Amino acid sequence: MPPTGVGIIGASTSGWASVAHVPAIAATPEFALRAVSTSRPSSAEVAAATYGVPAYHDHRDLIAHPGVDLVVVSVKVTEHFKLISAALNAGKMVYSEWPLGNGLAEAQQLADQAAKAEVRTVVGLQGRYAPEVRYARDLIRDGYLGRVLGTTMVGSGMVWGGEVADPGQAYWFDNANGATPLTSATLHALDPLHTVLGEFDSVAANLVVGRKQATITTDGTSVPVTVPDQVAVIGTLSGGAAASIFYRGGVSRGDNFRWEINGTDGDLVLTAGWGNMQVAELALAGGRGTDGAVKPLEVPASYLDGVPAEVSRSAAGSVARLYRQLAWDLADGTRTVPDFAHALGRHRLIDAIERASGTGTTQILA
Template structure:
């Protein structure tokens, strides 16, 4: 069997790549980890020992590695443009974590560069691959709720509360860095919403900077808080259903994630204790007809297939399903996974939301066909 060789930029032994990508690659028979890179020689040495593959402290060496077919970029969004551009220039396939770029201009540049290079790309919007989300999508399509009337989603970004662990994570709180409650937590949840129910036809928004500063836990200092940490969206989906989405920074003492889909004949409810739904363990409940309440719905085993049981309901499980679907796309010549063109559409949605909030005017949106 010919493996697809993977190299991960940002593969520290304690970051997101180690939690999600490395286990997902190990669980995917089509892929093989071939190299990793970190930002310093010392951390590269530790990574080499942990993963048993060559490790570099210069991303250019990883990109040039002859065994690397797919470059995974799992670093701060402020570094995406430079690193992804280098991989595309080398003709390598690229898997970029979301957001693709720091703002619409960068996303447009990277999408254009990928199209010109003619290479396949992936963006890490793995929330749609949660088994509960895919089962909910099929239930809606099969008429479980009847005609969809509306949907409400409330969640917590978990980050962007009143405290940050250390100065190394302070970049989350500066709006200029592109990693905000809107661009990260909210869009990670909106992508599955649109996957299940269709795209926004129009949207109104209110983005509010509620907190003004955050305390750095290690030394008690404070940093300015410039990201909108209260995100309110009201829209109409292209099928005519009403949609309301609210995401808060930090965590709630109440529900940190609840998504309801309400129709003429039934209701579906997805919940989680963790607000970043793309990495949360989701629970699905439903009720229809004469049912007085919703009850837990068991996800059929067919939705869990292809991923080892120990990963199935965790963050690596959804990432592993994304890898598997990408492998099928490559084998079949299909384009089903979120790629850079898809990511550009999501960045355009962010831009429309920001304009709606700034102007107070509802924004009409072109509605691409959901994948």
């Protein structure tokens, strides 16, 4: 089959797409980069020279490109609804970065629109494809832990600290913009947790705005913080295990990511120096039976899904594995990658967490 043509909206040469999507597509022969778009003519000109494909400063030109089968939307979440809607209206497949929309209502509309258009969709919840996550899932399935009793996860959002260098990053601190420690870092980590251990049956939460002000270091000005930068979630998983998740904004001087899973017969621990686990280089350790402590576990090479080792160790690694899974879906007629319907379910979880925190009551999830 000829490769699926990809067009990336938001493909500046210094953004997320440049370090994740472009190398992931290059490492996945079932896809080929055909066009990119940016927000300005000058940046489009640089992108064209860098990537060697047509570059536009109007997203409509990229969507209309006859060689583009899959439109990737890699921009601020406040722009998602307009761009994704335009691509769906054109009948193109769409890969949206997470979150899908700015809030549950937008996500619902986009999921409904995608279902009506009957096109393939993908949402960028790639953390589930980390080799360490998938190996841990298989170990648990094969009885390494016995019966799972509970799990704890603690992480750092890395951004949402007390300061930023670029005034353009101040949008992170406004809850109305939809890019928060809950919607971004926490949900990127919760999706793999649920993939491994099952969904929440019930959830309680506490969302706290810890820092009231943030500083823009280039000029010393302050901006108000309205995003809850301290996220505490507890719940019971479908298999009966207890779960506790805590994410904080900024960086910790201690552990920036630690996920422990405890069972009747053993324990698994995933750690990383970077709190955003969807791009972190994870380490997996385990112990069981008479072991007095956990020790590093080597992940079999098969879990790389054929992604070259140098790509696998980078921010593009799990993105490339998501593309590989999508390629298999398209070839086999299966639907395994997280799509807009899945994203809608995750937005509903966010809504349940926010309601649980606002009311102080436990939310029972269907």
